[in-house]
Amino acid sequence: MSTVHPARVEEPARRTLVVMGVSGSGKSDISQAVAAELGWRHIEADHFHPRENVERMRAGIPLGDEDRIHWLDALIVEMQAALASGEGFVLACSALKRAYRDRLRAAVPGLRFAHLSIDHPTALQRVGARPGHFMPTSLVDSQFATLESPEGEPGVLCVDASQARQAVVAEVCAWVRHVTVGEAIQERVGFSAQSGDSANHIPGVQPQLTGEPIYTGGVARLFDRLTDGMMAVLMAFMVVVVFGNVVARYAFGTGWAGAEELSRLAFVWLVFVGVASSMRRGELMRFSMIRDRFPHLARRLVDSASWLLVAIASALSTLGAWNQVQFGWSNSSPVVGYPVVLAMVPVLACMAVLVLLALVQLVNVWRRPEELASPLANVTAD
Known part of the structure; x- marks a missing residue:
């Protein structure tokens, strides 16, 4: 794969999440519900596939690494644009391989992943029940063959996607809120150990002890x-x-x-x-x-x-x-x-x-x- 996009943000982004998993794991539904619950922007990765990729999948031809490069780069541009505008986001993306996840992490430092884990029979049943989607059931096998489990990677939550929808959404939201608050506390503890007033000595940076500055400039x-x-x-x-x-x-x-x-x-x-x-x-x-x-x-x-x-x-x-x-x-x-x-x-x-x-x-x-x-x-x- 070609060189990834450099990150455009200087600090780790807390308000970012990728809901990942094989086809049929419920990424679209769960990610939309999580985004609505947290008040974040939702991005549907399927909408960024080039026409050639869609036609290949519709014909039952698995995508290779080279087929996914431009797709991942388009997602990176969309994520960075959201951060540049001050928005948080939930991205629903399969991100099956470690290389794909690392490519996204390199562009958005601090990016977290919620892996919707599901078994093969359930995935087949769910994909077969989706009317009009370009992903045929014949490609489910290739999805499982391509999947490199993210378990053990930093910033990853593995969720049993066979649970009820409400339970999965609640677990993901609770994890995101817990991790976000924990990171904020650690940053503030680190800030309190520093000498001087960073608001006056680091241009453009304001200490955020309990909230955003009311105005800047x-x-x-x-x-x-x-x-x-x-x-x-x-x-x-x-x-x-x-x-x-x-x-x-x-x-x-x-x-x-x-x-x-x-x-x-x-x-x-x-x-x-x-x-x-x-x-x-x-x-x-x-x-x-x-x-x-x-x-x-x-x-x-x-x-x-x-x-x-x-x-x-x-x-x-x-x-x-x-x-x-x-x-x-x-x-x-x-x-x-x-x-x-x-x-x-x-x-x-x-x-x-x-x-x-x-x-x-x-x-x-x-x-x-x-x-x-x-x-x-x-x-x-x-």
């Missing part, structure tokens, strides 16, 4: 530099003031009464500036165990309701902070004497920013493909 980088700088200055100020006051008390028997008051003010600023920065980056804690069990449309509706509630709550907090700002203009702190309004300015600014970010995310829910979604297509013949 030049404005995002400017916002991150501003908030990171403010938090660094505030933290340094708190350390100097508190530590200096402790040293003064123990070394000279006296301290500065205003140190605690100013450190509390700096802490308020630090908290609310950090909240706005973390929300933009998608780093705030969230719980999605129940939400992830819903169908794709229901998940979007739940997300929309959640962000709408965040926007409303933040708007109410903004209004309350504004009332406190008006009150604070005429009041001063008891020790240092700074205007109390300084303690409410970060609350007002943070809550206003959270309103805008929540509204942007509300729009993103319907514009972006959903996270942890995946599969592309289905192929019933090879």
